[in-house]
Amino acid sequence: MFSNSITKLFKIQYPIIQAGMVWASGWKLASAVSNAGGLGIIGAGSMYPPVLREHITKCKQATDKPFAVNLPLMYPDIDKHIETIIDLNVPIVFTSAGNPKTYTSFLKSKGITVVHVVSSSLFAQKAEAAGVDAVVAEGFEAGGHNGREETTTFVLIPLVKQAVKIPIIAAGGIATGRQMLAAMVLGADGVQIGSRFVCTPEASSHINFKEKVIAAKEGDTLLSMKKHVPVRLLKNKFFEEVHAAELNGADVNTLQQLLGKGRAKKGMFEGDLEEGELEIGQVSALINEIKPAAEIVNEIWQDFSAALQKPIEGM
Structure with missing residues (x-):
């Protein structure tokens, strides 16, 4: 049984987190990933408050495992989203696109684990100071909204590792177990994967x-x-x-x-x-087929485990 700071923090089997992507990450995808042993995330950024309530309710019906909601802090009706999250006892919230100081202490006072997405070691330090439980360090390779610094994942993870003491989740350019192992060798405690989970039957994207x-x-x-x-x-x-x-x-x-x-x-x-x-x-250049989310989680973990056991050629 694998155990580290991320699996303990989220109470999950594998340190594999599915990103909360707009127009892709609804309850079907989140529950499938959580049921497979990872952490599924509902992407609230493309949902009206009643829609988010529906997705959280259906996710709780589809899984008895932990799941999270991704909450972009620039969302116009954010107070209604937070009200829904608290009302429905969502255990984990990933915040992004804003100042983590704004809501972290309030969410934590409600017993919610809070993670913030950052694109630099400076932002990681600010998130840690705001009291978050972990950070997602997202490199330049990632899809969707990105940092202006253009720091790649291979550079960002060791920089953030030097800058903070809280757990680090690597994101950006990760779709395989070998890439996951590389990120963890560099200092990450887990990985967040977005693009690979877009190409699943459970993703709500077209x-x-x-x-x-x-x-x-x-x-x-x-x-x-x-x-x-x-x-x-x-x-x-x-x-x-x-x-x-x-x-x-x-x-x-x-x-x-x-x-x-x-x-x-x-x-x-x-x-x-x-x-x-x-x-x-x-x-996306490495993604060649649509397959169920559970198969992807298992494939990544098996690939990670095999790479972990295999000695480097020439060493």
Whole structure:
């Protein structure tokens, strides 16, 4: 039986966390990952308060294992989300995209374990000072919203390890057990995986998007909109419009107008592969098939265990 600071903190079997991705991470995916021994997360960023309540309720019916809710701190109705989380006794909350000082102490006073997503060692120190129980250190390779520093996971994890004493979860560019082992050798106590879990039957993202991810090759994603909100996207018609605007020196207002409203929903949930925003990580180049979430958890753990036992050639 494997045991470390992350498995003990979350009361899970494997230190494998499924990222709370917008338009992909509903109750079906979260419960499947939790039932398989990892930690499933419901992505609240794309949900209205009544929808989040429905997903938490259904997740609790589908699993008796711990699960979490990802809560972007810039969400406009965040107080209603927090009310729902407390009312339904969600045990773990992952916060992101904001100042962890704002809600951490309040959530912890309600008995909730709090984890914050960071993109630098400085932000990790601020999160630790705010009282979080662990941090997700997310490297430049990750899909979706990203840090402006462009620090890669291989560099970020040892930097954060030097900077804080709380447990560290590595994220960004991880889809296999070998990558998981590499992250843990560098100082992580567990891994958070997003892109790999998009390509599951349980993910609520559109089949068009899943198939686009499977078809992705090296270089098919790029960090965009750094002047506005940095986000890693698959290249498509919308991406090319953003890229052209940035090359022409577009300001924040121009990028906001180009982005408009509902662009992520259009791409990832409704399956519009030309006009939609397609958020995915660089590791999409390693993803070649759609398979159940439980199979992915087991495959990652078996790969991790095998790599752990195998000596390095030449040593």
